[in-house]
Amino acid sequence: MRTFHVRKLRAAGLACIAALPLASGCAVEPWVKPYERDRLADPIMSWDRDPVSTAYMHHVYEAREGARGATGSAGGGCGCN
Amino acid sequence: MTRFAAVLAAVAALAFPAFGGVLPEDRADVLFHSYDGGGVTIQGPSLLVRKQFADKFSASANYYVDRVTSASIDVVSTASPYTEERTQYSVGLDYLHDSWLLNLGFTSSEENDYTANTFSVGVSQDFFGDLTTLSLGYSVGSDEVRRRGDSAFSAEVERRQYRLGLSQILTRSLMLGLSFETITDEGFLNNPYRSVRFLDDENPRGYSWEAEVYPRTRTSDAAALRLRYYLPYRAALHAEYRAYTDTWDITADTFELGYTHPLEGGWVIEAKVRSYSQTAASFYRDLFPRSRFQNFMARDKELSTFDSTTFRLGASYDVLRAGWRFVERGTINIAYDRISFDYADFRNVIRGGAPGEEPLYSFDADVVQVYLSFWF
Numbered sequence: 001m002r003t004f005h006v007r008k009l010r011a012a013g014l015a016c017i018a019a020l021p022l023a024s025g026c027a028v029e030p031w032v033k034p035y036e037r038d039r040l041a042d043p044i045m046s047w048d049r050d051p052v053s054t055a056y057m058h059h060v061y062e063a064r065e066g067a068r069g070a071t072g073s074a075g076g077g078c079g080c081n
Numbered sequence: 082m083t084r085f086a087a088v089l090a091a092v093a094a095l096a097f098p099a100f101g102g103v104l105p106e107d108r109a110d111v112l113f114h115s116y117d118g119g120g121v122t123i124q125g126p127s128l129l130v131r132k133q134f135a136d137k138f139s140a141s142a143n144y145y146v147d148r149v150t151s152a153s154i155d156v157v158s159t160a161s162p163y164t165e166e167r168t169q170y171s172v173g174l175d176y177l178h179d180s181w182l183l184n185l186g187f188t189s190s191e192e193n194d195y196t197a198n199t200f201s202v203g204v205s206q207d208f209f210g211d212l213t214t215l216s217l218g219y220s221v222g223s224d225e226v227r228r229r230g231d232s233a234f235s236a237e238v239e240r241r242q243y244r245l246g247l248s249q250i251l252t253r254s255l256m257l258g259l260s261f262e263t264i265t266d267e268g269f270l271n272n273p274y275r276s277v278r279f280l281d282d283e284n285p286r287g288y289s290w291e292a293e294v295y296p297r298t299r300t301s302d303a304a305a306l307r308l309r310y311y312l313p314y315r316a317a318l319h320a321e322y323r324a325y326t327d328t329w330d331i332t333a334d335t336f337e338l339g340y341t342h343p344l345e346g347g348w349v350i351e352a353k354v355r356s357y358s359q360t361a362a363s364f365y366r367d368l369f370p371r372s373r374f375q376n377f378m379a380r381d382k383e384l385s386t387f388d389s390t391t392f393r394l395g396a397s398y399d400v401l402r403a404g405w406r407f408v409e410r411g412t413i414n415i416a417y418d419r420i421s422f423d424y425a426d427f428r429n430v431i432r433g434g435a436p437g438e439e440p441l442y443s444f445d446a447d448v449v450q451v452y453l454s455f456w457f
Contacts, residue, residue, distance in 0.1 A: 030210025036253050039311040044341045044349065047248070047258060047309065052110040052129040052143070053416060053450055060116060060448055064422070066359050066383055067325035067333035069242070069262035070303035 102180045102207040102214070104139040107132050109455045118420065118446025120152040120162075127452075137178065143171040154442060155382070158430050159276050159290055167192040180207045184218075194273075197224040199240070211250075218244035228273040236269030258307035263300065271295035277380040279369040280436060287436040291372055293379050296364070301327035305335075316342040325359075331384065333359035339393075347399030351416075355391040367428050368437045382442065386425040393418045401455075411455045418448040 032040075039045065048054050058071045109130045116123040125146035133139045145168070152162035173186040184203040190196070205216035222240035247259040271293050281289040305323040312318060318340055325333040339353035362384040364377035394417050401411035421443070428439040 030212050032212060032250050032253055034211070037250070039254050040250060040256060042311065042315070042317075044315070044317040044343060045256065045309055045311055047256075047307070050110065050414065050452070050454065052112050052127050052454075053414070053452060055143075056112065056114050056127060056450060057418070057448075060418075060420075061357070064383055064420075065333070065357060065389065066327075066329075066331040066362070067301075067303065067323070067335065067357070069244075069264050069301060069325070070260040070305040070323055071262075 102177075102182065102211060104133050104137075104175055104177050104182070105131055105141070107139075107457050109457070110452055112450055112452035115449045116446060117448075119422070119444040120154065120157065122150045123147050125166075137176060139175040139177075141171075141173040141175075143169075145169040145171075154429065154431060155275060160274060165192055165194075167195075180211075182206070186220075194227040194229050195224065196227075197222060199223075201242075203244070205246075213250075214246075214248040216244070216246040216248075218242070218246075220244075224268070226269050226273060234273065236273075238266060238268035238270060240267075241265045254311040256309045258305075258309070260303075260305040260307070262303050264303075266299045268297060270297065270299060271379070272381065275379075275381055277366070277369055277378045278430070278436075279372050279374060281372070288368060289372070293381065294377050295379060296329070296377050299327060299329055301325065301331075316340065329384070330363040331359055331361070333357065347402055349397040349399075351393070351395035351397075353391070353393040353395075355393070356388070357390075358388045359386065361386040361426060365426075367426050380427075382424055382427040385427040387422060387427070388425075389420055389422045391418050391420045407457050409456045411453065414450070414452050414454065416450045420446045420448065422446070 043049060062068050062071075110128070112127040112129075114123075114125060114127060125148050127143065127145040129141065129143045131139060131141040147167040148164070149166070150162070150164045156162055167190060169188060169190040171186065171188040173184060176183045182205045184201075184205075186199075186201040186203075188197075188199045188201075190198075199220055199222035201218060201220035203216060203218035205214055207214050220240070220242040222238075222242075224238040224240065226236040226238065228234040241264070243263045245261045249257040249259075251257050275293050276290040277293045278288045278290050280287065283289075303323060303325045305321060307319065307321045309317060309319045319338070321335070321337040323333075323335040325331070325335070335355065335357045337353065337355045339351065341349065341351045343349045362379060364375065365379045365381070365384045366374075367380060367385070369375075369378060395415065397412050397414040399410060399412050401408055404410060422445075423443045424441055427442050428437070429442040430439055432440050434440065
């Protein structure tokens with residue numbers, strides 16, 4: 001059951017992401033303007049404020065738990081630059 | 082303790098996550114870590130340096146050590162306490178081209194009975210006015226497993242990881258993250274020192290031990306959803322859920338909720354709670370009915386049914402807000418995690434009792450990190 005859910009989620013994610021390069025060619029108006037991203041640019045909103053500490057805690061958990069993977073940050077900044 | 086090497090080689094790729102559109106900041110971190118729980122203490126340093134050059138590149142290097150003293154319940158049950166050291170080196174290079182960021186990484190981990198090498202490559206790009214960041218990653222690892230006191234023993238493991246991430250700005254105050262990761266392992270996946278126990282009438286205590294046997298392949302899927310929200314005042318909430326499943330029939334759920342709050346005078350405090358639960362691998366049993374009961378047999382408590390709960394408190398203090406020479410700012414940080422593990426089908430054989438009726442095992446672990454961070 002869980003296998004089904006995760007694979008379904010993964011398939012949906014892959015489909016969305018595969019469509020992104022195509023969609024990026026379209027003119028999409030950013031609904032949050034660059035000058036409206038001051039809160040998102042605050043360091044307290046970082047996905048991974050201290051990478052050395054985050055990597056260590058992932059190590060602690062993965063050494064003692066059966067689950068693994070999908071622990072990294074989603075790989076995005078706040079798009080503030 | 083071979084599991085550490087295998088795990089960290091995989092995790093190391095995450096120490097250098099790819100971010101679209103912008104190179105990572107120049108920074109240096111010096112961290113001392115300490116884990117104490119279940120008869121195991123692990124301590125050591127981790128040093129991470131990252132520096133941009135030629136406008137388009139950022140290089141990083143990490144040195145990490147685990148000094149392990151283990152008298153865990155597994156070790157005490159079937160062997161003698163031991164000490165060992167694991168050393169790991171990682172290097173990474175990021176290249177920025179327009180809104181594309183490419184990443185290459187290499188990690189090497191060495192201990193007296195385990196060697197692990199991992200190459201990773203990643204790419205990320207921003208879309209839709211930088212509201213969306215997509216990242217893809219691939220790692221390939223090759224491990225060599227050895228056994229102390231048995232120079233004839235040598236085995237290999239091949240690992241592959243496929244990562245996919247999406248970060249999305251939803252509103253002025255809310256960000257969404259999605260992560261998917263598939264990991265495949267092939268080779269000698271069990272611990273060469275660990276044993277399973279089985280009922281044995283000929284043994285006065287009622288059971289005996291024999292070597293565990295794992296399948297030679299394992300494939301896992303994990304999917305995670307993360308949210309980060311900027312509150313109406315200057316503070317952040319984050320929430321996370323991860324679903325996990327693998328071909329050994331382990332399923333797991335992880336929930337996490339955290340709060341980050343800056344204070345006057347350069348302080349930032351953090352609190353977090355994490356809840357984890359998993360079901361056992363199909364070939365796991367605390368006590369098998371007889372010797373060689375089935376093809377695959379494990380009594381590794383990390384493959385059993387259990388829950389863990391973590392409470393974290395952390396604080397960070399900005400010690401160099403005005404900068405100093407080439408250092409723009411610096412922080413001193415401390416984090417304390419208390420992790421409680423409660424096993425549902427792993428019994429404490431040290432406490433004694435009729436075979437299969439010993440009390441269930443549980444333990445608490447204290448994890449402390451103290452580190453300095455500098456941006457330059």
